[in-house]
Amino acid sequence: MKIYIDADACPVVSIAEKVAAKFQIPVTLLCDTNHILQSDYSDVIVVDAGADAVDYKLISLCTKDDVVITQDYGVAAMALGKGAAAIHQSGKWYTNDNIDQMLMTRHLNKKARRASHKNHVKGPKNVQRKMIRCLKSLLKNYWLKFPIPEVLNEPPIAYYVSYFRDIK
Secondary structure: OOEEEEOOOOOOHHHHHHHHHHOOOOEEEEEEOOOOOOOOOOEEEEEOOOOOHHHHHHHHHOOOOOEEEOOOHHHHHHHHHOOOEEEOOOOOEEOOOOHHHHHHHHHHHHHHHHHHOOOOOOOOOOOHHHHHHHHHHHHHHHHHHOOOOOOOOOOHHHHHHHHHOOOO
8 A cells, every 4th residue: 555645735745644654654745847845754756747747647656555645536536446545635535426526516616717707716724633534534444454463452443543642
């Protein structure tokens, strides 16, 4: 399992890296030449600037059971199609049950913005709590297959969730 982050203007990179580091899960940040990133933990892949260049590279790399963090519904849909988990940077899960509705809503909102000549909509100001909740949920659903030390007598969820107490 790997975590791939569509890292152009993604506010939760450090949160995802902290969680991944606790479990020694590799993270790859993808960005274009307009958003050069550096990381002590993650691999960074920089692609040429271009329409959807980062998106296509991310999808070419992710495989079944990987995790994709993106704000792009199209990327999420392609990741789901490959059997990966997909999470919005706000902490919202993308699923096969909700992605069609999200894509349709995005399309209708884009049409409305074009008609009103408003092209930019501000996003949420603070997403950290939601993202941490989402990563905990991810842990519960995907990472429980990792072995728990035999010396522990507590439930598996308690063991894994204990890692999140120091993340703020």
